[in-house]
Amino acid sequence: MGNLFTNYYELAAMLLFVIGFLTLLIQRNLIKKIIGMNIMDTSVFLFLAAKGYVAGRMSPIIRDGVTDASLYINPIPAGLVLTGIVVAVSTTAFALALALRWYQQYNSLDVDWTALKYLLKGEK
Amino acid sequence: MTFFEIMLLLFLIACAISIFFIKRLVNAVVVFMSYSAIMAVLWLSLESPDLAITEAAVGCGITTLLFILALKKVNALKEDGEADRDEHNI
Amino acid sequence: MSIISEEGKKTLTSFSDWVSANSPDIPAEVVYPPKKDDHGHGHDDHGHDDHGDAHCDAHEEAHEEAHEELRSSAYEALHASDAPPAAPAAVTAQPKEKETVTEEGPMTERTFVRTLGAGYRLIAAVCGVLLAIILLVTVAFLPRFGSAENPALNEVSRRYLEEGLTDTGAVNTVAGMILDYRAFDTLGESIVLFTATVTVIFLLQQSRRKNDEARALEEEDLQQGVRSLPARVVIGIAFPFAMLYGIYVVLNGHLSPGGGFSGGTILGGTLILAHLAFGEQYTQRFATITRCTGILSVALLVYMGLKSYSVLTGANGMESMVPLGTPGSIFSAGLIFPLNICVGLVVACTMFTLYSLFTKWKA
Structure with missing residues (x-):
């Protein structure tokens, strides 16, 4: 089993990733799919931030000019996640705009129902 | 402190699973909002305060508002009598 | 339906x-x-x-x-x-x-689609379980959470923490990292925001006639704000303070937690709050979609102009252009201060533009 239960942050992040992935795959509604994508986003961010954390150290803001690397946590994951969160919003907005155009075209957000109603009938 | 964090992580997983099973889309969006709020607390416990500020503003504010606006545009917010407008009949 | x-x-x-x-x-x-x-x-x-x-x-x-x-x-x-x-x-x-x-279509098609959907869901669930097993086994072999022997704590992060204050002058190492050492990465992220805004404008733009129809039909709340008086009063009191807090977080990005990304989202969220409370009639005095996209483009261009100096000098950083100042004072850290303002403007305008586009659209 190794470190499975001592790495509880990573464990939770992986479980959240799988749940978001299944929501993205299985749900038929586009809004649900987009929420699943957001859950995957945040789980990856949680994993990155958990890898950067070191127990007992402080956030990477230099206190009193003391530049000792053994006092602060890793600043790299924080920088990556900070930009990632904001980019996740813009991708969410883009996906929602696409979903709204889908609704305008097909009058439904259910992917399976739309396929049944229009695509198969149209091909026959 | 570890116990507290594990409870928050369990709450996150419970939120994610319930989002999968909730039928009404507005409820799913509100559960996702609480998910983001808990995530902001977890950033603080991971010693990343700047991430906490960003996640609180983004997850609880802007993303939720965009979702709710999109639901309003597809008429998923109205409670009309004939059918409950959940994910299967929008 | x-x-x-x-x-x-x-x-x-x-x-x-x-x-x-x-x-x-x-x-x-x-x-x-x-x-x-x-x-x-x-x-x-x-x-x-x-x-x-x-x-x-x-x-x-x-x-x-x-x-x-x-x-x-x-x-x-x-x-x-x-x-x-x-x-x-x-x-x-x-x-x-x-x-x-x-x-009332023939049952063969319907059953075909149903069977296909059920099979797809079954395969998806099996794939999800397999993925979970693989990921959890990987987690079991990762280094312990919170240990200082983590290989992610390599010489790069040590360098950022030990030399960052003298290299960039920023007390907040994260701001020094994303706006000095890795400023090109941040430029790419800002361009992603810009592209998303442009794409959403392209997707949700409508003719002026349909816009006016939508405006005439409903959206009275979005025009004039919420009718509830307590909400208006509370938001009216909180609005300037929230705005001030966002500006503070942007300007203090190199000194305290925050920076352009955090403060920009706060500013954008505050503008959205004002739009919710007082309606479009109020916010269009100072923030319209046209103005926001203009500010967004100008901020992006200023960012590019400031950073192109380091290309000219062989991507060696910009320490010779602007004095770093004393660490801890507001006018320090060289170009991180103006770059933070640029990023904050980009993020705030992106958020408000996305929100406005979503409010204006009508199916």
Whole structure:
């Protein structure tokens, strides 16, 4: 089993990733799919931030000019996640705009129902 | 402190699973909002305060508002009598 | 939207009665314009066998053009629910029949789609479980959470923490990292935001006429804000403070937690809050979509202009251009201060523009 239960942050992040992935795959509604994508986003961010954390150290803001690397946590994951969160919003907005155009075209957000109603009938 | 964090992580997983099973889309969006709020607390416990500020503003504010606006545009917010407008009949 | 409509069924029966009564007199193109019939094939054939050969030819032509017609027929079906229910004229009754046909279609297609969907879900669930097992095994072999022997704590982060203050002058190491060492990465992220804004404008732009219709129809709340007085008062008090806090977080990005990304989201959220409380009539005095996209582009260009200096000097950083100042004072850390303002403006304008576009759109 190794470190499975001592790495509880990573464990939770992986479980959240799988749940978001299944929501993205299985749900038929586009809004649900987009929420699943957001859950995957945040789980990856949680994993990155958990890898950067070191127990007992402080956030990477230099206190009193003391530049000792053994006092602060890793600043790299924080920088990556900070930009990632904001980019996740813009991708969410883009996906929602696409979903709204889908609704305008097909009058439904259910992917399976739309396929049944229009695509198969149209091909026959 | 570890116990507290594990409870928050369990709450996150419970939120994610319930989002999968909730039928009404507005409820799913509100559960996702609480998910983001808990995530902001977890950033603080991971010693990343700047991430906490960003996640609180983004997850609880802007993303939720965009979702709710999109639901309003597809008429998923109205409670009309004939059918409950959940994910299967929008 | 309910799929089964009783009126549709009624219209169908009355329509088919009417067609069978009148079919000898009416030419096939009028009763069954091939353009509108591509959905109905395969089910109404049993009902309308007495129509003769011209009918079938029309059908076949329709099927060859089915792909081209898909779009227009979907558009018609979309408007079918708005049409008045009765009126046994061929043109108005045709979309009604289409809806009903979707309901009473041959069971083979429906069962095919259902089986396909169930099989797909089963495969997806199996894949998810496999993925979970792989990821959890990987987690079991990762280094312990919170240990200082983590290989991610390599010489890069040590360098950022130990030399960052003298290299960049920023007390907040994260700000020094994303706006000095890795400023090109941040430029890419800002361009992602810009691209997303442009794409959403492209997707949700509408003609001015439809915009005015949407404005006239409803959205009174979005025009004038919420009617509840306590909400207006509380938001009116909180709005300037929240704005001030956002500006503080942006300007203090190199000294304290925050920076352009955090403060920009706070500023954007505050503008959205003002839009919610006081409506578009209030916010369009200082923030419109045109103005926001203008500010967004200008901020992005200023960012590029400031950072292109380091390209000219061989990407060696910018320490010689602006003095770093004393660490801890507000005018320090060289170019991180103006770059933070640029990023904050980009993020805030992106957020507000996305929100405004979503409010204005109408299906």
